[in-house]
Amino acid sequence: MQLRRLILAVALIPLGCAAPFSVPLGQCPVASAPPGVPEDSALVVHYLGVSGFLLKRGDDVVLTAPLYSNPSLVEVVLDHAIRPDSAQVDRFLPPEAAEARAILVGHSHYDHLLDVSNIARRHATRARVYGSPTTRHLLAAFPDLDGRVVAVEEEDLGNHERPGRWLDVAPRVRIMALESHHSSQVTLELPFSPQPTPIHVWRGGLDHDQETPPRTASDWAEGAVYAYVVDFLDTPGGRPVFRVYFQDSGTDEPVGYVPEAVLREKRVDVALLCVGGDFHRLRRHPEGILENTRPRHAVLGHWEDFFVTQDNHAVDGRVYPIPGTDQDTRDFRKRAEEALHAVDPESKVWLPCPTRSRFVFAAEGGRGRPLTSRP
Numbered sequence: 174m175q176l177r178r179l180i181l182a183v184a185l186i187p188l189g190c191a192a193p194f195s196v197p198l199g200q201c202p203v204a205s206a207p208p209g210v211p212e213d214s215a216l217v218v219h220y221l222g223v224s225g226f227l228l229k230r231g232d233d234v235v236l237t238a239p240l241y242s243n244p245s246l247v248e249v250v251l252d253h254a255i256r257p258d259s260a261q262v263d264r265f266l267p268p269e270a271a272e273a274r275a276i277l278v279g280h281s282h283y284d285h286l287l288d289v290s291n292i293a294r295r296h297a298t299r300a301r302v303y304g305s306p307t308t309r310h311l312l313a314a315f316p317d318l319d320g321r322v323v324a325v326e327e328e329d330l331g332n333h334e335r336p337g338r339w340l341d342v343a344p345r346v347r348i349m350a351l352e353s354h355h356s357s358q359v360t361l362e363l364p365f366s367p368q369p370t371p372i373h374v375w376r377g378g379l380d381h382d383q384e385t386p387p388r389t390a391s392d393w394a395e396g397a398v399y400a401y402v403v404d405f406l407d408t409p410g411g412r413p414v415f416r417v418y419f420q421d422s423g424t425d426e427p428v429g430y431v432p433e434a435v436l437r438e439k440r441v442d443v444a445l446l447c448v449g450g451d452f453h454r455l456r457r458h459p460e461g462i463l464e465n466t467r468p469r470h471a472v473l474g475h476w477e478d479f480f481v482t483q484d485n486h487a488v489d490g491r492v493y494p495i496p497g498t499d500q501d502t503r504d505f506r507k508r509a510e511e512a513l514h515a516v517d518p519e520s521k522v523w524l525p526c527p528t529r530s531r532f533v534f535a536a537e538g539g540r541g542r543p544l545t546s547r548p
């Protein structure tokens with residue numbers, strides 16, 4: 174621990190404030206394949222940072238949009254020009270990303286879309302990018318991606334009441350997009366306002382193709398927001414062996430939830446849930462989505478300080494939460510654990526570290542629990 178953090182921690186104790194929250198790099202959770210389960214038949218879930226995950230079953234790989242360029246808080250707040258940092262992408266993106274057939278984008282804010290064109294053009298060159306019409310209009314500024322950006326159309330979207338259309342992204346992988354929402358990023362208590370003030374910036378969408386890449390954070394318009402179900406199938410067009418639910422913003426219950434008709438076919442194995450944003454003001458987040466999906470594993474994303482690049486984690490030997498959210502991160506994990514254990518005491522909640530946390534989960538009914546795990 175650096176001296177200044179130690180002084181801060183000691184100084185806060187007499188004030189009754191909670192100590193800063195962090196995960197030491199040596200305690201980043203990981204899970205290996207259970208004994209007797211070859212990794213190729215298991216599901217690998219590798220946390221990449223922010224809302225980025227690499228999902229892999231054998232040769233089938235799907236990415237959800239990661240962020241490696243991590244502009245600073247000041248650059249974002251001042252709406253300074255920001256751009257992808259290829260060196261960071263090259264350093265931290267796992268080599269398996271080259272096999273990805275899909276990059277799933279839940280919404281088009283910079284912390285989800287800034288690095289996608291760079292990754293799709295330079296690494297995941299076989300992948301199509303799936304997102305909203307706004308995602309496609311923004312990425313139209315990168316002509317060499319032409320034909321690889323798929324806007325999921327309204328008639329193909331599901332919602333919490335009815336299934337959408339399954340889209341095949343590989344012979345044994347299909348996805349379904351679900352209508353979802355974006356929460357407020359923060360809520361401020363302002364001295365001149367009698368009520369708390371929720372802040373939700375960069376809303377709205379685009380209706381025409383961009384000719385030049387977005388320049389500042391505010392140029393990355395949110396657009397429509399989707400959650401996704403990702404199924405890894407036993408055979409081409411067959412039955413799901415692994416099912417993953419992905420959201421990149423928390424929602425009010427039941428927005429973005431999986432419809433009952435889809436869940437009847439198979440429960441969710443892994444739910445990838447968003448911690449970031451003002452979840453305290455949402456209706457039952459994360460309890461509602463955990464009761465809906467009943468996952469065997471819940472992996473919590475978008476919790477760490479995404480205003481610093483990942484090489485900074487090695488400086489203090491720790492991963493810190495989004496600035497100002499120490500207690501929120503603790504609260505979210507506790508609420509997720511309580512809600513999930515009420516649904517299924519065998520299920521587990523993981524708070525992963527970017528790049529360092531890689532989980533190998535067996536299929537349901539296989540040998541179940543991971544061989545090695547640290548909370």
Ligand SMILES: [Zn+2]
Binds near residue numbers: 280422
């Ligand atoms: Zn966002």
